[in-house]
């Protein structure tokens with residue numbers, strides 16, 4: 001919870017010495033409360049003040065990084081619901097690699113993960129992490145797998161290895177890559193020192209709130225603060241409830257032991273169950289999900305869901321303003337125009353596609369607004385559309401001289417005809433879903 | 446300081462809506478289903494009650510949908526053009542708790558089936574299964590009114606869920622629901638205020654408040670889910686905070702919407718990075734359904750038997766852990 005200026009003032013020396021470049025301790029306290037100054041500017045602050053204010057200064061959910069150059073950042077969330085502001089650091093998606101599967105099989109998966117990048121509305125979507133489990137006789141395959149990752153990939157790694165000697169060798173391999181250490185049970189003292197030496201973050205696992213709190217406190221006492229919490233729970237409902245309570249206690253009660261990102265190892269008897277469990281985590285506060293298998297269709301679905309949940313609700317998703325070819329259009333194919341709000345684009349292009357007719361879809365830059373909103377804001381009128389068409393030299397690319405505008409903005413047709421000499425404007429239907437029947441009903445070219 | 450469960454209590458609760466009617470109640474259904482009644486956000490048993498688990502419906506059609514994807518058709522090939530048999534299969538083999546009959550073929554531009562043809566299909570499904578029913582009309586004001594008026598009449602006393610009315614066209618169908626004892630879906634275009642406004646219009650014409658189910662309009666994954674998801678969370682939060690005109694159970698349609706989009710229909714050879722098509726369709730629908738379930742959906746209309754199975758099993762898992770409280 002944020003401290004008030006007066007709360008802070010009580011912790012200061014109250015000597016008004018002015019060494020902080022502010023005339024009085026009270027004035028300095030006010031600046032601290034507004035986060036316009038830092039406590040280190042007062043050379044006389046007590047240890048108690050440092051401890052209390054230091055804690056107040058950290059975000060309620062700490063930001064944790066895993067990986068080197070291409071590090072994944074998770075945590076530092078500020079709201080319970082995305083509509084209250086936005087969710088900031090999207091759920092990291094990890095794939096588990098097991099040493100029992102052998103180096104070659106793991107190499108194939110690592111390469112596949114590395115190659116998998118899917119574009120969706122202007123964003124490149126990929127998986128983020130490897131979760132490497134030591135579950136074989138000796139450490140060789142485990143360590144070889146880490147070497148292959150280092151060779152082929154810049155993604156971060158979480159190490160799941162209960163053998164401390166092998167773990168240490170693994171950490172050596174990933175030295176500069178800020179890995180994370182997954183602790184299945186209460187961590188041994190040695191783990192704390194390894195984490196410190198290798199600047200690794202620590203995943204703490206527990207089966208109750210009490211144990212999780214104790215483990216979190218113990219790690220902080222050992223001077224570690226890059227923590228990730230894994231509260232294991234039986235059942236879909238319990239997982240939702242636990243994640244909700246952990247986030248609530250961190251955000252609303254500023255309960256420090258739970259102020260860290262959350263990780264879940266996804267289990268499921270079938271791929272669909274894995275998908276369902278992972279979807280729950282993406283919606284409800286999971287910071288990292290570890291998937292037991294590599295499955296392309298499943299990853300693509302989760303990427304899209306993650307993009308959905310983590311999109312800023314204040315900023316609509318946009319597509320690039322340009323001419324999109326639907327089917328195989330020729331210079332004689334019909335021409336449709338709409339805005340670059342992603343949803344509008346998807347619906348219009350989808351319905352033209354459904355009609356089976358090939359067409360040119362001109363998508364203008366309306367700052368990602370839907371047709372009516374953009375029109376009301378003056379971003380989708382006759383002049384703007386005509387200018388866009390001329391700027392991209394579209395007239396040289398087609399022979400068609402009829403342009404179909406959304407039925408919702410029938411009023412711009414005169415304006416557009418005036419601004420775009422030689423073109424006939426056809427007023428289309430109001431709803432995208434009526435496009436197929438509209439196409440059948442009029443002479444389009 | 447030790448951890449204490451941070452509980453939040455709400456002043457409002459969601460209306461309880463019952464669907465279907467047994468013979469004692471003037472219908473012919475073997476049982477009824479009740480939606481709603483929650484006093485907290487979905488599945489927050491630690492701070493409130495949720496007396497009724499969300500339910501899963503499946504959908505049959507008066508005419509074979511043009512965009513029905515192949516991998517889905519594999520499950521229904523023998524029954525797709527026989528709504529009565531398809532309904533039976535959905536209930537008996539795939540565990541549908543309700544059946545929605547989509548009468549889109551009555552749309553003047555999508556087959557223009559007559560009211561009599563619609564009635565025949567409705568009666569077929571009514572006699573082939575005994576679960577509560579949903580009837581989904583065409584997206585055409587006049588025809589929807591015409592068809593639904595008659596559907597309401599021939600199913601009098603069954604307490605069906607009549608899907609749907611919207612702000613610009615609600616009076617005729619709402620009146621028919623009152624006259625013949627049905628429950629009504631109030632659909633609004635992904636907007637809290639418009640949803641509320643329609644519910645006010647309905648209750649102003651004395652439509653019973655225990656007979657309304659809201660449809661906030663489903664955008665599927667990648668096609669507006671972000672809007673539906675947040676609008677539902679806002680509707681539910683406002684409803685629980687005491688706004689009675691938003692405190693109704695919510696219906697969503699992940700099946701219809703998901704299998705309509707490219708991701709559930711385009712073969713992998715066209716989009717290598719998207720993965721296997723058959724799996725992708727199931728995933729798309731399931732991810733949409735899971736997210737809307739946690740956003741507050743109480744009635745989900747799904748298409749794929751595997752999505753139905755997983756969503757039902759997850760709902761059962763949630764409620765089993767609470768001992769059915």
Ligand code: SF4
Pocket residue numbers: 012013014015016017018019020021022023024025028041042043044045
């Ligand atoms: S330096 Fe510290 S003690 Fe001196 S005036 Fe500033 S706050 Fe007060």
